[in-house]
Amino acid sequence: MRDVAIIGIGMTKFGELWEKSLRDLAVEAALKCLADAGTDRIDSITIGCMTGGLFNGQEHLASLIPDYLGRRNTPAVRVESACASGGMAVRAAFMEVASGMSDYVLALGVEKMNDVSGDLATAALATAADGDYEAFHGINFPGLYALMARAHMEKYGTTREQLALVAVKNHRNGALNPHSQFPMEITVDTVLKSAGVADPLCLFDCSPVTDGAAAVLLTTVDEAKKLGKQPLVVISGIGAATDTIALSQRKDILKLEAIELAAQRALKMAGKTIKDIQFAEVHDCFTIAEIMVIEALGIVEPGQGGPATAAGLTALDGKFPINPSGGLKSKGHPVGATGVAQICEAVTQLRRQAGKRQIKNAKTALTQNMGGSGGSCVIHILEAK
Amino acid sequence: MEVAKHWRETPERYRLEAGKCSKCGKISFPGRLICPECGYREFVIHKLSGKGKLDTFTIIRTAPSGFEDLAPYAVGIVELEDGIKILGQITDCDPETLKTGDKLVAKFRRINEDGKTGMIYYAYKFVPDVGI
Numbered sequence: 001m002r003d004v005a006i007i008g009i010g011m012t013k014f015g016e017l018w019e020k021s022l023r024d025l026a027v028e029a030a031l032k033c034l035a036d037a038g039t040d041r042i043d044s045i046t047i048g049c050m051t052g053g054l055f056n057g058q059e060h061l062a063s064l065i066p067d068y069l070g071r072r073n074t075p076a077v078r079v080e081s082a083c084a085s086g087g088m089a090v091r092a093a094f095m096e097v098a099s100g101m102s103d104y105v106l107a108l109g110v111e112k113m114n115d116v117s118g119d120l121a122t123a124a125l126a127t128a129a130d131g132d133y134e135a136f137h138g139i140n141f142p143g144l145y146a147l148m149a150r151a152h153m154e155k156y157g158t159t160r161e162q163l164a165l166v167a168v169k170n171h172r173n174g175a176l177n178p179h180s181q182f183p184m185e186i187t188v189d190t191v192l193k194s195a196g197v198a199d200p201l202c203l204f205d206c207s208p209v210t211d212g213a214a215a216v217l218l219t220t221v222d223e224a225k226k227l228g229k230q231p232l233v234v235i236s237g238i239g240a241a242t243d244t245i246a247l248s249q250r251k252d253i254l255k256l257e258a259i260e261l262a263a264q265r266a267l268k269m270a271g272k273t274i275k276d277i278q279f280a281e282v283h284d285c286f287t288i289a290e291i292m293v294i295e296a297l298g299i300v301e302p303g304q305g306g307p308a309t310a311a312g313l314t315a316l317d318g319k320f321p322i323n324p325s326g327g328l329k330s331k332g333h334p335v336g337a338t339g340v341a342q343i344c345e346a347v348t349q350l351r352r353q354a355g356k357r358q359i360k361n362a363k364t365a366l367t368q369n370m371g372g373s374g375g376s377c378v379i380h381i382l383e384a385k
Numbered sequence: 386m387e388v389a390k391h392w393r394e395t396p397e398r399y400r401l402e403a404g405k406c407s408k409c410g411k412i413s414f415p416g417r418l419i420c421p422e423c424g425y426r427e428f429v430i431h432k433l434s435g436k437g438k439l440d441t442f443t444i445i446r447t448a449p450s451g452f453e454d455l456a457p458y459a460v461g462i463v464e465l466e467d468g469i470k471i472l473g474q475i476t477d478c479d480p481e482t483l484k485t486g487d488k489l490v491a492k493f494r495r496i497n498e499d500g501k502t503g504m505i506y507y508a509y510k511f512v513p514d515v516g517i
């Protein structure tokens with residue numbers, strides 16, 4: 001396998017972008033990425049998108065996006081793994097470069113969610129659950145994560161305030177990120193007094209419906225050195241794993257096995273342990289998700305995610321910053337773009353270009369992107385060389 | 386939803402039929418072609434008792450489309466006597482009084498319908514098990 005570097009990153013603003021279409025968003029992110037990379041070369045394109053079909057009545061992004069990017073004839077493929085589609089697209093691009101199949105691969109994530117009403121957007125997202133045995137019974141994703149939240153609270157004593165503090169922390173970070181959909185600070189009260197969605201979760205425990213796109217350009221480390229990229233950001237480990245699609249079929253619904261396994265695989269490939277990582281972008285689709293993910297990653301012991309968050313461990317100036325970008329909660333969650341956007345943030349931090357949200361001494365980062373209620377997961381380890 | 390899509394699931398939804406692995410005895414609901422425990426591919430039909438206790442639950446306040454009229458309603462994961470867990474709505478009780486560990490039993494109920502003139506979808510919901 002060839003070593004792989006990230007030489008370009010680009011993102012649209014995340015939000016309700018009424019004037020921009022699915023294709024506009026994809027092209028904007030790609031052009032920003034190429035400008036950042038300082039090259040126009042793309043040999044192949046991987047596209048992460050959960051469901052252009054349900055959100056926009058548009059599939060076949062493998063033709064649409066190269067066409068509108070002015071790259072007619074370039075090979076492209078869409079990669080789908082629900083909310084992990086973006087991270088999986090980066091993994092596919094990595095494999096293409098590492099294998100020697102292509103030298104310059106653009107991994108692009110995009111989701112245009114506001115072309116349908118909120119009801120239809122929620123229904124589209126619910127297709128990532130078990131359609132016949134979960135969604136059929138009237139449960140959606142806030143509900144599935146609420147089942148985990150109640151179990152976590154009852155088993156470990158995690159409190160409602162600790163859940164809220166995840167959102168408070170991520171909004172504090174997101175307020176420093178120009179790409180954020182909701183760049184405002186909030187308080188514990190904002191969360192607790194927001195509308196009830198699925199007990200114990202409220203509206204401000206949930207990531208929003210978002211339009212946005214993000215792109216990264218991958219090439220070999222040798223090519224990146226020829227281009228004089230400094231600091232050089234490499235992908236030193238990738239791990240992916242899956243779990244049951246139905247939450248009820250897990251032996252323990254508090255054990256995110258796909259996340260544990262993906263992390264072990266990524267860290268092993270990079271020759272690292274979690275102690276070698278300085279910060280992480282994780283999939284906080286709901287506040288409880290961030291708590292359970294930092295436990296599954298081994299950053300804290302099982303059950304300690306809530307107290308650790310309350311103690312400031314995961315704050316921007318804490319010992320292990322989580323979601324310096326603002327996470328899905330504040331930055332926004334255009335599902336197919338999320339996994340790519342996490343990597344854009346990690347690269348920004350590793351290049352020391354994060355401005356007011358810059359983490360000191362950031363050399364090694366982890367990004368964790370998952371689909372559904374943890375039915376699929378992909379984790380990347382990035383290093384500044 | 387299409388008629389065939391619902392009809393296909395009626396053994397599970399109407400009669401709580403699960404598959405029991407002929408080799409290791411693992412019960413799968415819904416049934417599968419391959420045992421997730423041992424990989425064996427032969428099963429016998431196992432009718433679930435429908436009785437169990439509430440493992441975890443939520444009260445849906447912002448309902449998905451088609452369920453708005455029901456809200457607020459409870460959905461939970463129930464650990465059945467058969468040793469497996471299944472997800473379903475919990476009804477015939479005040480959702481605010483539910484507690485994990487409550488004894489529940491599956492009953493045949495109306496879940497949803499395709500508009501005013503479309504198909505009506507029936508399946509199991511859980512109700513408090515008062516021994517009737």
Ligand SMILES: [Zn+2]
Pocket residue numbers: 406407408409410411420421422423424425
């Ligand atoms: Zn078996």
